[in-house]
Amino acid sequence: MIRVAVAGYAGRMGSAVVEAVTAADDMEVVCGIDPFGKEAAFPTYEAIEQAIEGESFDVLVDFTQPSVVAGNVEKALSAGIDCVVGTTGMSNDTLDALASKAAGHACLFYAPNFTTGAVLMMQFAKAAAPFFPEAEVLEFHHCNKKDAPSGTAVRTAQIIASARGFESEAPGSETEIDGCKGARGALVDGVPVHSVRSMGYVASQEVVFGSMGQTLTIRHDSWDRASYMPGVLLGIRSVGDRTGLVVGLEEFMD
Ligand code: NAD
Secondary structure (H helix, E strand, O other), X not given: OEEEEEEOOOOXXXXXXXXXXXXXXXXXXXXXXXXXXXXXXXXEEOOHHHHHHHOOOOEEEEXXXXXXXXXXXXXXXXXXXXXXXXXXXXXXXXXXXXXXOOOOOOEEEEOOOOOHHHHHHXXXXXXXXXXXXXXXXXXXXXXXXXXXXXXXXXXXXXXHHHHHOOOOOOOOHHHOOOOOOOOOOEEEXXXXXXXXXXXXXXXXXXXXXXXXXXXXXXEEEEOOHHHHXXXXXXXXXXXXXXXXXXXXXXXXXX
16 A cells, blocks of 8 residues: 655645545555645644654655745655655756755656646657747646646746757747737747636646648647546556656656
């Protein structure tokens, strides 16, 4: 039985993780961590230190907030606990620095997106990137999302930039008219990224590629948080076999 602690168990994603882990035969929720917790069928703590002190668990799953995730992960990794992290907003440097503090064989697994569809979207974008001079990423999320652009959009832009190996010639921020700064999006590794926040969305993304006389659009939509759960469970089952930093669900899907 894999013993799992869920940080952010009272949140939107954390609640779905608790349900999915509870329903799985080979793992159990040992405790939840959340300073704004709710009644639960397992012991709950307000802070990660208390959970590490009070319980014994193999994996910490973190779906919290960009401002707290690094602190949670650092404490768990230092205690030799594997981490499955979905909280977005950490830079590559932060991920590297955290993984370097892992004790023993502890692994930090971070997936900017746990849906198989988004992973495939990124792989298709990687395949298309060398063939199109222009690429832009448009992402659409619910309006309670605390970070912009999304972790998936940042990773997609990084993948496109490294796969194509040339600079875009599309007009950039220098063409934005007075009072409309940001109209051309944020540049992530030279790829414009546009973040839409609105009621009605869970998480969607389009990657638009352009060349002479044609565009190619790759689109993925998550309409329900259940779409993330097979990926989270795969991460929980796989993280014990790895050490150090692992980024992206594709590492385990193969
Ligand atoms: P949410 O606001 O509904 O939940 C976050 C929870 O974390 C809250 O209950 C909050 O009280 C709790 N929290 C705050 N500080 C904490 C701490 N120090 N320790 C423990 N818990 C703490 O947010 P959400 O919609 O569930 O999203 C959580 C994160 O997951 C966001 O960063 C979001 O972008 C990300 N996300 C990632 C994926 C993915 O596939 N990787 C998918 C969806 C969301």
